[in-house]
Amino acid sequence: MIEVTGLTKRFGRTLAVDDLSFTVAPGRITGFLGPNGAGKTTTMRVLLGLDAPTAGRATVHGLPYRELSRPLTRVGALLDATAVQGGRTAEQHLWWLARSNGLPRSRIGGLLGLVGLDHAGGRRIGGFSLGMKQRLGLAAALLGDPEVLVLDEPGNGLDPEGIRWLRGLLKSLAAEGRTVLVSSHLMSEMAVTADQLIVLAGGRLRADAALGELVRPGRSLEEAFMDVIGRSAS
Ligand SMILES: Nc1ncnc2c1ncn2[C@@H]1O[C@H](COP(=O)(O)OP(=O)(O)OP(=O)(O)O)[C@@H](O)[C@H]1O
Numbered sequence: 001m002i003e004v005t006g007l008t009k010r011f012g013r014t015l016a017v018d019d020l021s022f023t024v025a026p027g028r029i030t031g032f033l034g035p036n037g038a039g040k041t042t043t044m045r046v047l048l049g050l051d052a053p054t055a056g057r058a059t060v061h062g063l064p065y066r067e068l069s070r071p072l073t074r075v076g077a078l079l080d081a082t083a084v085q086g087g088r089t090a091e092q093h094l095w096w097l098a099r100s101n102g103l104p105r106s107r108i109g110g111l112l113g114l115v116g117l118d119h120a121g122g123r124r125i126g127g128f129s130l131g132m133k134q135r136l137g138l139a140a141a142l143l144g145d146p147e148v149l150v151l152d153e154p155g156n157g158l159d160p161e162g163i164r165w166l167r168g169l170l171k172s173l174a175a176e177g178r179t180v181l182v183s184s185h186l187m188s189e190m191a192v193t194a195d196q197l198i199v200l201a202g203g204r205l206r207a208d209a210a211l212g213e214l215v216r217p218g219r220s221l222e223e224a225f226m227d228v229i230g231r232s233a234s
Pocket residue numbers: 011014015016034035036037038039040041042043
């Protein structure tokens with residue numbers, strides 16, 4: 001369970017997140033939508049203890065991220081798949097993360113297989129494509145077998161087969177009872193992936209609804225999204 005309560009985040013004069021409240025429930029995929037600069041990444045960064053809130057709270061399992069012990073076992077996150085040390089191999093990267101959270105090395109091989117990098121474990125990350133880095137980031141997020149996943153645009157750089165694979169992975173993680181929060185700009189993909197949608201614009205909550213509530217029959221998610229953020233879908 002993720003809870004965001006009265007969250008506000010300012011960067012100087014920029015109000016990135018403005019009195020935002022929502023909860024993300026387990027057992028379903030919650031899509032986190034909003035135009036560029038809406039505040040999605042900022043909300044996720046506060047949730048993951050990477051930025052301090054100006055006001056309000058963001059908790060996972062009832063606690064701020066920094067108060068979780070062995071956080072990788074509670075929350076898996078993928079924020080910026082390119083923010084990895086290119087000199088390490090994929091295996092070395094995962095082992096470094098695992099060791100810092102007291103996790104066994106034995107999970108690494110299986111996870112590399114799960115994300116389709118089984119033949120690339122010994123290769124340096126610096127030579128990876130964006131899609132391969134996203135896959136590695138997903139393996140890192142899953143390393144601690146966490147109940148909660150926070151994924152910022154995980155489909156970036158994935159090829160069509162990869163997008164389909166990601167959809168299946170997210171659905172199976174939610175079906176196992178995990179909490180899955182995933183941001184995306186890909187409306188057609190979200191329409192076939194998400195169960196619940198949270199829409200931000202200008203740092204404020206614009207919608208928090210089940211897919212079927214937000215998208216009326218005969219309309220697309222893209223049209224509903226444009227309505228919600230106050231732009232015409234011409
Ligand atoms: N470190 C920072 N310093 C100053 N301003 C920031 C910082 N991080 C984010 N912002 C600003 O906060 C606002 C929200 O940005 P954020 O990255 O959270 O939006 P987003 O919804 O994730 O956008 P996108 O879809 O483009 O990734 C923007 O106006 C952005 O310029």
